[in-house]
Amino acid sequence: MPDRPSNAPPGSAARPEHPRRGARCPICGRPVVPAHRPFCSPRCRQADLGHWLSGSYAIPGEPVAERDPDLED
Numbered sequence: 001m002p003d004r005p006s007n008a009p010p011g012s013a014a015r016p017e018h019p020r021r022g023a024r025c026p027i028c029g030r031p032v033v034p035a036h037r038p039f040c041s042p043r044c045r046q047a048d049l050g051h052w053l054s055g056s057y058a059i060p061g062e063p064v065a066e067r068d069p070d071l072e073d
């Protein structure tokens with residue numbers, strides 16, 4: 001095993017420090033506040049979470065197929 005901590009952050013996963021200029025809150029459309037990005041406020045952050053929990057968001061992608069036990073190695 002390499003002698004590095006397992007929780008070392010990947011070096012290439014740098015994220016932009018600031019939202020794009022003119023970025024808008026996906027909930028209410030107001031300008032994004034960096035402290036709350038990608039939302040404009042804690043309230044909108046909670047609203048977004050609520051959408052996820054209530055299933056309002058449709059996640060694009062293939063449906064999860066049920067695993068066929070015969071295909072397991």
Ligand SMILES: [Zn+2]
Pocket residue numbers: 025026027028029030039040041044
């Ligand atoms: Zn908002």
